[in-house]
Amino acid sequence: MxxxxxxxxVPVVDLGIAEANMARMQAYADAHGLALRPHIKTHKLPGLARRQVELGARGITCQKLGEAEVMADGGLDDIFISYPLIGEAKAERLAALAARVKMRVAVDSPAALATAIRAARHGHVIGVVVEFDSGAKRTGVTSVDAALDLARAIKAQPGLRFDGLMTYPTTAATAAFLAEALPRLRAEGLEPAVLSGGGSPQAAKTHELAPVNELRVGTYIYNDRxxxxxxxxxxxxxxxxxxxxxxxxxxxxxxxxxxxxxxxxxxxxxxxxxxxxxxxxxxxxxxxxxxxxxxxxxxxxxxxxxxxxxxxxxxxxxxxxxxxxxxxxxxxxxxxxxxxxxxxxxxxxxx
Amino acid sequence: MxxxxxxxxVPVVDLGIAEANMARMQAYADAHGLALRPHIKTHKLPGLARRQVELGARGITCQKLGEAEVMADGGLDDIFISYPLIGEAKAERLAALAARVKMRVAVDSPAALATAIRAARHGHVIGVVVEFDSGAKRTGVTSVDAALDLARAIKAQPGLRFDGLMTYPTTAATAAFLAEALPRLRAEGLEPAVLSGGGSPQAAKTHELAPVNELRVGTYIYNDRxxxxxxxxxxxxxxxxxxxxxxxxxxxxxxxxxxxxxxxxxxxxxxxxxxxxxxxxxxxxxxxxxxxxxxxxxxxxxxxxxxxxxxxxxxxxxxxxxxxxxxxxxxxxxxxxxxxxxxxxxxxxxx
CATH class of the missing domain: 2.40.37.20 (D-serine dehydratase-like domain)
Structure with a gap:
């Protein structure tokens, strides 16, 4: 045919171009010591997510539990949900995922943290990062004090692992927040292993913009106008x-x-x-x-x-x-x- | 639950409200001698389309062949595709639909007409209306001359039935176009059985706006902001x-x-x-x-x-x-x- x-x-995907785009971003991440954790929202295809991991990505990013469930079914085994999960139904689904694959979630409020706590009661450790706002005015705490409160609460919970901080997108405000937050976290023994930033348009400048060590990008695999x-x-x-x-x-x-x-x-x-x-x-x-x-x-x-x-x-x-x-x-x-x-x-x- | x-x-549909909305529009159409032919694009549910017909609608309107195929599978037997169909694949699908249910299509060019001609070769009569532009500047011929040319070409084709004219939305420009087109069509023996207008926001003023005899409306079943x-x-x-x-x-x-x-x-x-x-x-x-x-x-x-x-x-x-x-x-x-x-x-x- x-x-x-x-x-x-009909949407048509040119695999050769997608391969070149994946290789280029992976090379950038490798060159700058960034863990690449692609956001699957762009393609929504388990096959391409697996290819991203084959090429060197350290897990994937999803926005919703439903996406994570599809990706776990498709063989992806290290999934970050970069979105506040609220409520008992979400907690139960998170717990079921954590029983199958390595899970990390983001929180920006005590209510989102409560979901992770409830999920962890089922016995599988869940990594948790605190989301902060770097100018998008979407989700994310707006003060270092609020980030510290959540980090302390995560660390205090058996079954949860404090993994660090995340934001979207990576901006100069990201660097400013981290400059204030990192010394204060470390002073309390809250070492953030993960400092996660994102956004495809500015991805290739990430190393200049802020001291993040994880790159969450989606659009780069296809690109657009x-x-x-x-x-x-x-x-x-x-x-x-x-x-x-x-x-x-x-x-x-x-x-x-x-x-x-x-x-x-x-x-x-x-x-x-x-x-x-x-x-x-x-x-x-x-x-x-x-x-x-x-x-x-x-x-x-x-x-x-x-x-x-x-x-x-x-x-x-x-x-x-x-x-x-x-x-x-x-x-x-x-x-x-x-x-x-x-x-x-x-x-x-x-x- | x-x-x-x-x-x-989660989208939630209140059936009682939808029933009242359906009854109100049917009553309006009945009161003004308009054939109601609801556009299923709003709900996309065969069950609600069947209910619209039960309440008095004379068939339904779809935009794409794929919608019409779903509705035919769902028991709807009188379908108007108010959209130009272009190409051989569309002609074959239209022919397959015409073998199952009563079909009408809209054309605004010789290329769209060619699709209907090709489909009719399979032996099932297809009704054809000419779409004219009443201000939306979307599809639709922009002159009465072009409408007449298409009407003559439809009438000349065995297997096609010239059904009349359609436009979207119903406006003062609709009335102006019809005032010029109707005498010229009738002078050539091209009596348009169907004069089809549409648009939910102005639906209840249709009888004041233009002398159409068919009302294609979609949004009224749910309503919105x-x-x-x-x-x-x-x-x-x-x-x-x-x-x-x-x-x-x-x-x-x-x-x-x-x-x-x-x-x-x-x-x-x-x-x-x-x-x-x-x-x-x-x-x-x-x-x-x-x-x-x-x-x-x-x-x-x-x-x-x-x-x-x-x-x-x-x-x-x-x-x-x-x-x-x-x-x-x-x-x-x-x-x-x-x-x-x-x-x-x-x-x-x-x-």
Missing amino acids: DIASLETP MMVAAGAATWEDCALTLHVTVISRPEPDRAIIDAGTKSFAADIMPAGLQEGYGHILGYPEARIDRLSEEHGMVDLSACARRPEVGERLRVVPNHVCPVSNLHDRVAVIRDGAFQGFVEVAARGRTL | DIASLETP MMVAAGAATWEDCALTLHVTVISRPEPDRAIIDAGTKSFAADIMPAGLQEGYGHILGYPEARIDRLSEEHGMVDLSACARRPEVGERLRVVPNHVCPVSNLHDRVAVIRDGAFQGFVEVAARGRTL
């Missing part, structure tokens, strides 16, 4: 493209493609970068300027050459991670040849 | 709410919920309406002001009462249709009691 005969819209805009990748480094078809050309300046928010997600570009919802390879002046659920509206007014109805286009999405989450399967190619479909096993695992 | 014991994030903002529904009419949990309270003015773009979709509100990604019932001053994939950041600065970590919240999403598409299943309640989970059978059917 030829890739051009697959019905669209945000990575290119950040100067962290080229179009040739983009391993996942969405193949679409022009289904209408109602006006000279407008094409409609068969992919909207159900295929691309509506993630817009960060302010200051170019507008639109994706980059059409071969038509750099075309702008996907609006999306509805199944329609992508393309402004062709700046294009010399224009695609006709029925033409297939390859689009690099703004943010590739939600694209994986929207599709039940991806088509895989190597050296241009179709290898088959792979089920996106951890798709939709939001629980 | 109690609804409050379900793990979050856009419908409330448009004055077309109240919060009490919102049948689907996303149940979420507060997983962090890192600062007094900020709560983090366990649902982001993977649960809500990032559809923002139309310009001029209130900002944010959803309405938290019971916390009307709270604003979901940022989403990442698994985090929803809630600004509490305007709230007198503030939720704590572990508290469950119910959120009315901005746009409910993508929420159905993001979840494998929905929880169903009636009179507050949990009835079970229903698989979102047509989820992700973008092909």
